[in-house]
Amino acid sequence: AQSVTQPDIHITVSEGASLELRCNYSYGATPYLFWYVQSPGQGLQLLLKYFSGDTLVQGIKGFEAEFKRSQSSFNLRKPSVHWSDAAEYFCAVGYQGAQKLVFGQGTRLTINP
Amino acid sequence: GAVVSQHPSWVICKSGTSVKIECRSLDFQATTMFWYRQFPKQSLMLMATSNEGSKATYEQGVEKDKFLINHASLTLSTLTVTSAHPEDSSFYICSASDSDTDTQYFGPGTRLTVL
Numbered sequence: 001a002q003s004v005t006q007p008d009i010h011i012t013v014s015e016g017a018s019l020e021l022r023c024n025y026s027y028g029a030t031p032y033l034f035w036y037v038q039s040p041g042q043g044l045q046l047l048l049k050y051f052s053g054d055t056l057v058q059g060i061k062g063f064e065a066e067f068k069r070s071q072s073s074f075n076l077r078k079p080s081v082h083w084s085d086a087a088e089y090f091c092a093v094g095y096q097g098a099q100k101l102v103f104g105q106g107t108r109l110t111i112n113p
Numbered sequence: 114g115a116v117v118s119q120h121p122s123w124v125i126c127k128s129g130t131s132v133k134i135e136c137r138s139l140d141f142q143a144t145t146m147f148w149y150r151q152f153p154k155q156s157l158m159l160m161a162t163s164n165e166g167s168k169a170t171y172e173q174g175v176e177k178d179k180f181l182i183n184h185a186s187l188t189l190s191t192l193t194v195t196s197a198h199p200e201d202s203s204f205y206i207c208s209a210s211d212s213d214t215d216t217q218y219f220g221p222g223t224r225l226t227v228l
Contacts, residue, residue: 032215034216036219041204041222041224042221042222043117043119043206043219043220043221043222044157044206044208044219045219046115046216046218046219049216051215090156090157094215094217099145099162099210100159100162101147101159101217103156103157104156105155105156106155106156108154
């Protein structure tokens, strides 16, 4: 069965520091992978996605993610975080194309000034 | 592009009443929409898949008679919570699947509080 693990429930980083959020997935075929961000009381905004091709994917707001098949990982990175990046981040794997999404538990990001 | 709206953004109702939530894809057509439920500090749980012009597909454990879904057009799906009870209080989020990009785009969510 498909599953997604985000090992870090809560991460705190200082403004301007680099960020890496981890995501591991379990899926038998080539996965469709997504990162979404959710601000408090809001819906989810798509940051980036990977379907095929270049394993380093660029997204919005300066985020990038790297697909590593050997490690079944799709970690999200940002070189320098801003206070506005504080939010909940969800990794998801899609199967049947994007017709079904399985979400990780989410990682809450706190930014220290 | 790829904007999805939900209405209302929040609703408070009395126990036993029904509540309808609308989900609209504003700039693309969506043959498939999805309804999720999210409890505080938890991830999203898929409730059902809404297919335009056909019956919705419900996930295991979701009562189809309680959560009525209608997808009458390519831009609108509705979720009706019938005979709501306090345990139905939650954050409900819809998404619409854009077949051109094979991506789900999410609405802003609806906070339902049942008194």
